[in-house]
Amino acid sequence: MKKVLVILLLAVVGFYLADVFIGIGFGNDHFVKSDEIKPVKDIYLQQTVENLKVSNAVTSIVVNFRGFDTLGEVTVLFLSVTALGSILYRKRHHAGDRSVLFSASSIVTAGSKLLFPPILLLGAYVFIHGHLSPGGGFQGGVIIATGFLLMLLAYENYTVSHNALSIVESFAGITFAVIGLMGFMNGGTFLQNFLPVGTLNDLFSGGIIPIIYIAVGFKVAAELTGVIYTVLNEKGDQKNG
Amino acid sequence: MTYYEIIGGILITIGSIFLFLGGLGIYRMPDIFNRLQAGTKATTLGAMSLILGVGIMEGTWEWILKSFVIIVYIAFSNPISSHALARATYLRGHRPYIKSEDKEKMDAYREVVENDPKRKEVEV
Amino acid sequence: MEYIIYLAFALMTLGIIFAAIRFIKGPTAGDRVVALDTLTTISVSALVLLAAIFQRFIYVDVALVYGVLGFIGVIVIARYLEGAL
Amino acid sequence: MVGTPVLFIAIPLLAAFLIPLLGMIWKESVRIVPGLVLMYLMVLAVSLMGHVAHNGPIIEIIAGWAPPIGINLVFNAFTGFLVTLIIFMGLLVWLYSYRFKSNVEYEPARKYFILLMMLVTGSTGVVLTGDIFNLFVFIEITSISAYALTAFYTGRDSAEASFKYVMMGSLASTMLLIAIMLIYSQLGTLNMADVASKIHLMDPTLKAISFILFVVALGVEAEIFPLNGWAPDAYAEAPGPVGAAFAGIVVKAMLYALIRFTYTIFDLSGAFNLLIIIGLLTLVIAEVAAIRQDKLKRMLAYSSIGQMGLVMVAFGIGTREGVFAALFIMLNHAIIKPLLFFSGSYLVYHSKKKYISDIDGMGKLAPFTSLLFALGAFAIVGLPPFAGFWSKLSFLVAAADNDMVLIIALILAVSIVEIVYYMRVVNRIFFFKRTTGLLARRPTFNAYIVMSVLGIIVLMIGFFPDTVTGYIQAAADSLFDKTQYIHSVLTASIQ
Amino acid sequence: MIAAAIYAVVQKDLLYAVIATGIISLILSIVFYILQAPDVALTEAAIGVALTTIVFIITIRNTVRMEDESDKNKNIKSAAK
Amino acid sequence: MDNTYYDLLTYVVYGSAILVMLIGLYAVLVKKSLLKIVIGLSIVDSGLNLLIVSLGYLKNGTAPIFSKGFFELAADKPMVDPLLQALVLTAIVIGFGVTAVALSLVIRLWRHHHTLYIDEIKNLKW
Amino acid sequence: METLTFNQKLGRFIVNWIFLMLVWIMFTTTFASHEILIGLITTGLISLFSIRLFTCCNISILSPVKIFWMIWYLGVFTVALIKANLDVARRVISPELPINPGIVKFKTKLKTNYAKMVLANSITLTPGTLSIDIVDDTFYIHWIDVKTTNPEEAFKEIAEDFEKVLLKIF
Incomplete structure (x- = not known):
């Protein structure tokens, strides 16, 4: 009975939602036609090429135009790591080691050893080239964290130092915030670009964008590795398949 | 139409055929190990040749280098993952489908699993 | 040339459909993961082919990342099935 | 000027990233640094308030792009008032919990203080920001800290309350995002002032739908009926200071967002009536529910929801006096409810189930705490010499000016219900015989200070209401002046 | 993708549901790619494939695999497959 | 490509995105298992992201990346909306954070009650 | 893992560096001086970091x-x-x-x-x-x-x- 009611309710909600969005249209300019409306995306696209010299417009929005959002996003991740630690916290003597029955076969271990440095390199490539190609600090950080996940899976006694993680994380976060504050130099504003912008499609272009992305990459990598490590160390009360 | 495009087209065709065969293989085979056999081999070669074909079709060295690195990754990672999967399945207690009569002899791995106290089958 | 690409897409779609059927039919977790693995590999190829169609070289990066990470996803589940996580 | 509004966000973030490092060097610093940061922010807020009073609103531009392109922060009399309030409450909560459970180990303590600081920061960001999507990000920051703080104690049923909160919260954020997308898809901008100046161009149906989605989404966070399922549990299961922080900080920030959308951004005619109806429903149902509770903290939580309903009604009146009354109630609630939470959590400190009956006869065992609780109870129901009286009076005056007789009658009836259940508790504290053998817990030194400060403020507002009404009047004026807001944001440039 | 979503919701075995969410994010990232959003596709791929899976799987490891716990026998039987 | 094709696509894309959201919502509302609820939440997130990205798509559009060779090959194509993509990036990250927190709460609940069945955890009923 | 002499470490480091540099060039598909410079730094750091992991072979493999x-x-x-x-x-x-x-x-x-x-x-x-x-x-x-x-x-x-x-x- 409850199911039927819920399905009916959802059908109504879905119908209205679909009606609204189909009314907006797909693949067309959906903004209201008026002289007053100048969608900001056009300004973004124009400024990206002309003033910032960044190839990837998404990057320029994420890091420069709306860099404050990214600061918030990084904070959300930081908070969720903290929240995870605080929720899953147990007193020291309750906490167990990682419960590994036996190690992976030598093929997997050797393979992870071989693939681990290239995965790190791929992550580094993604966040260094964030302003030139798809990707950026966040994605690069995720890739690096996934590399660590591979090592943690393959070696039962592979450990990541918690202190090292939090040091990296803190330094990266501080770098981001300090770069933001350095924008106040020369009478600027928070997060304002203070470096020369270079030329389009060059590695050294976009002013502070690559630096911020590198900081974000390190931070995200450290945070997500922390998440993985925390949950991997979590030991269930009951073992089952 | 240049030679690049012809070679690339041929490679793409071959690759897509093998990808299709991979899908068909994992559909038709009787048990998980045979499915892995079909899935791994056919899709690996399929993906490799298709990606190389795309690289050659575009014909610039950037494309070829990039597709080459994807190929290398796939060639290394795909067998590892299927190996890990096969081992996991076996250790979980699935025995391969064996057609012939002599079941003991055809399953050489069983002795290892059953003799090793550490490697007891995972309790459910 | 276009026909070849259409053919490739049709074949890949068929492959995906068969893998999806295997995923739904099961019967064990392992079979489903095999289907996932196959789907990942086919998707990587499809992404590369799409990049060629869109004529954007940089799109290949996505396929690269996908190819690298898909394998880790499979290993995660495999290690779980081994009971060794 | 000692700084710019962006420091309200930047400094706590910097500190939050620094705290793990400092904690490795000196463990005590994880408790001290957040307090120092909050004190600094308090100084900043007060001095900026002074600046605003003379020179008009401050518009902070971020990343060097003028408002329709970049994100901006707005610090005017209204937001400044709320920011000061929030940071003051944050400071008090920090002081109160500085030594709470001194046996808490290093790791949880570090996390607790980081989360508390980020709760304050997120709320401040919600109030300050001038961008819709940025608002969403800050709401998420606030809610994630709130989830974690709710589940802070492992011993109780806190995880359930928190899970409930997570479910409601994430559905709310989904709706918020859809609403933001509807606005963007029509107007092509995310800046609040820019949206407000162009809102008349928007398709009316879409406008109504996105407004409703906003109200529902923010209603979840601001505990508005019928979306407040999470609130009583969260209040009851969270640590005492956190409950106070919810009442004093989070709800205020979310309500601000709702008010900002109703007053500044949307120009819908029916919105005020909607607010009144929702507010009345919330008020009546929450007060009726409160009288049926047998646990102290749940009762306080329902009372808090009821107060929020009152604030909504006051905003819904839609006149300057109504806004004044609403802000006055908000201020009073923000000060009195933490007092009740602080003293109440000491009264039931040793009780496992936290029933109201456990505090019978507490007045003899813990006279100071009981006295403060009674003070808070008298104040919040609106007995004449205390703070709550003036706010309720101004509210009734505002309602009477608009001939809302029915509402006045209803509010008075609900007030009687409120008086009944608060008096019941006070009666139990002072005049019942002790039935359980539970001992009273002596408040810590910090708690004494905090509670005394709150009590003094309550008395002060009660006897000299003129000390705060000036600020509230300025805040109400600045909320009402929509054109000036839009103008000042859109013409802002880098100083 | 719809099929995968329905499957993830209907399936009683939570492990299969998790694998299905993996497939959802796979298809989702291809759709993002076709909609010309490579950045988003990259993010979705990176997060959805490995990270979400591991977090979900560890939760399953720590708790229980079947959705319907009342039937403990069935739980054991189908996990043995 | 002609217009009817795009009209059809409108229905397909928005329809499937909304359908996915509704399926997730269904799981959240009806299912009894906590993990199923969390899975439902993550599915809702996926659908929402798809909805937002498809809102930003433009006919014959191309990605907003001015890479090498872009100006020779595809300069006449319109750019799809970069702002929406940036917003979706943020939304994905936040969604992941919330999912992680929810799952850790699930583990906590398991420690206390040894069940994920929603009816046996009393406070969750309302 | 086993202890290594300095020479072994150096050998591994060099092999690792060259290998990763090849991979880097394949990633970036360019020989611009900036890219090579950054690549040298990045790969050097990673190979320093993973000396103990990437133990495939010493310098004789070249x-x-x-x-x-x-x-x-x-x-x-x-x-x-x-x-x-x-x-x-x-x-x-x-x-x-x-x-x-x-x-x-x-x-x-x-x-x-x-x-x-x-x-x-x-x-x-x-x-x-x-x-x-x-x-x-x-x-x-x-x-x-x-x-x-x-x-x-x-x-x-x-x-x-x-x-x-x-x-x-x-």
Whole structure:
């Protein structure tokens, strides 16, 4: 009975939602036609090429135009790591080691050893080239964290130092915030670009964008590795398949 | 139409055929190990040749280098993952489908699993 | 040339459909993961082919990342099935 | 000027990233640094308030792009008032919990203080920001800290309350995002002032739908009926200071967002009536529910929801006096409810189930705490010499000016219900015989200070209401002046 | 993708549901790619494939695999497959 | 490509995105298992992201990346909306954070009650 | 993990660096000076970090003879791969599924883990075989069409070609 009611309710909600969005249209300019409306995306696209010299417009929005959002996003991740630690916290003597029955076969271990440095390199490539190609600090950080996940899976006694993680994380976060504050130099504003912008499609272009992305990459990598490590160390009360 | 495009087209065709065969293989085979056999081999070669074909079709060295690195990754990672999967399945207690009569002899791995106290089958 | 690409897409779609059927039919977790693995590999190829169609070289990066990470996803589940996580 | 509004966000973030490092060097610093940061922010807020009073609103531009392109922060009399309030409450909560459970180990303590600081920061960001999507990000920051703080104690049923909160919260954020997308898809901008100046161009149906989605989404966070399922549990299961922080900080920030959308951004005619109806429903149902509770903290939580309903009604009146009354109630609630939470959590400190009956006869065992609780109870129901009286009076005056007789009658009836259940508790504290053998817990030194400060403020507002009404009047004026807001944001440039 | 979503919701075995969410994010990232959003596709791929899976799987490891716990026998039987 | 094709696509894309959201919502509302609820939440997130990205798509559009060779090959194509993509990036990250927190709460609940069945955890009923 | 002398470390570092630099060039597909510079720094850092992990081989792997054998191995491998796929194709398409699966074992002479891994991967990708586990130096192979269960004969059938070449490399 409850199911039927819920399905009916959802059908109504879905119908209205679909009606609204189909009314907006797909693949067309959906903004209201008026002289007053100048969608900001056009300004973004124009400024990206002309003033910032960044190839990837998404990057320029994420890091420069709306860099404050990214600061918030990084904070959300930081908070969720903290929240995870605080929720899953147990007193020291309750906490167990990682419960590994036996190690992976030598093929997997050797393979992870071989693939681990290239995965790190791929992550580094993604966040260094964030302003030139798809990707950026966040994605690069995720890739690096996934590399660590591979090592943690393959070696039962592979450990990541918690202190090292939090040091990296803190330094990266501080770098981001300090770069933001350095924008106040020369009478600027928070997060304002203070470096020369270079030329389009060059590695050294976009002013502070690559630096911020590198900081974000390190931070995200450290945070997500922390998440993985925390949950991997979590030991269930009951073992089952 | 240049030679690049012809070679690339041929490679793409071959690759897509093998990808299709991979899908068909994992559909038709009787048990998980045979499915892995079909899935791994056919899709690996399929993906490799298709990606190389795309690289050659575009014909610039950037494309070829990039597709080459994807190929290398796939060639290394795909067998590892299927190996890990096969081992996991076996250790979980699935025995391969064996057609012939002599079941003991055809399953050489069983002795290892059953003799090793550490490697007891995972309790459910 | 276009026909070849259409053919490739049709074949890949068929492959995906068969893998999806295997995923739904099961019967064990392992079979489903095999289907996932196959789907990942086919998707990587499809992404590369799409990049060629869109004529954007940089799109290949996505396929690269996908190819690298898909394998880790499979290993995660495999290690779980081994009971060794 | 000692700084710019962006420091309200930047400094706590910097500190939050620094705290793990400092904690490795000196463990005590994880408790001290957040307090120092909050004190600094308090100084900043007060001095900026002074600046605003003379020179008009401050518009902070971020990343060097003028408002329709970049994100901006707005610090005017209204937001400044709320920011000061929030940071003051944050400071008090920090002081109160500085030594709470001194046996808490290093790791949880570090996390607790980081989360508390980020709760304050997120709320401040919600109030300050001038961008819709940025608002969403800050709401998420606030809610994630709130989830974690709710589940802070492992011993109780806190995880359930928190899970409930997570479910409601994430559905709310989904709706918020859809609403933001509807606005963007029509107007092509995310800046609040820019949206407000162009809102008349928007398709009316879409406008109504996105407004409703906003109200529902923010209603979840601001505990508005019928979306407040999470609130009583969260209040009851969270640590005492956190409950106070919810009442004093989070709800205020979310309500601000709702008010900002109703007053500044949307120009819908029916919105005020909607607010009144929702507010009345919330008020009546929450007060009726409160009288049926047998646990102290749940009762306080329902009372808090009821107060929020009152604030909504006051905003819904839609006149300057109504806004004044609403802000006055908000201020009073923000000060009195933490007092009740602080003293109440000491009264039931040793009780496992936290029933109201456990505090019978507490007045003899813990006279100071009981006295403060009674003070808070008298104040919040609106007995004449205390703070709550003036706010309720101004509210009734505002309602009477608009001939809302029915509402006045209803509010008075609900007030009687409120008086009944608060008096019941006070009666139990002072005049019942002790039935359980539970001992009273002596408040810590910090708690004494905090509670005394709150009590003094309550008395002060009660006897000299003129000390705060000036600020509230300025805040109400600045909320009402929509054109000036839009103008000042859109013409802002880098100083 | 719809099929995968329905499957993830209907399936009683939570492990299969998790694998299905993996497939959802796979298809989702291809759709993002076709909609010309490579950045988003990259993010979705990176997060959805490995990270979400591991977090979900560890939760399953720590708790229980079947959705319907009342039937403990069935739980054991189908996990043995 | 002609217009009817795009009209059809409108229905397909928005329809499937909304359908996915509704399926997730269904799981959240009806299912009894906590993990199923969390899975439902993550599915809702996926659908929402798809909805937002498809809102930003433009006919014959191309990605907003001015890479090498872009100006020779595809300069006449319109750019799809970069702002929406940036917003979706943020939304994905936040969604992941919330999912992680929810799952850790699930583990906590398991420690206390040894069940994920929603009816046996009393406070969750309302 | 074992302790290493400085020379070993240096050798590994250099091999690792060169290998990663090759990968980097493939990633960036450009020879612009900036990219090379950043690449050198990044790869150097990563290889310093992973000296203990990437223990495949020392500097001698860069000798021309070994590189020749590597390329030769690639050739052998490619041929086997294509044969394997034709084989799979035949089996999958034919209606009656001509399979006779089973698991066989054999011993290998290879010593290092890397060599074993490469051999196992090659076996997985070649006709009708799938490596299931390695215990010390015994391979357990799932064979889709078992011809013999004798370890030596199985070895000849499956892995001899590869191992000859691999012994020359590692």
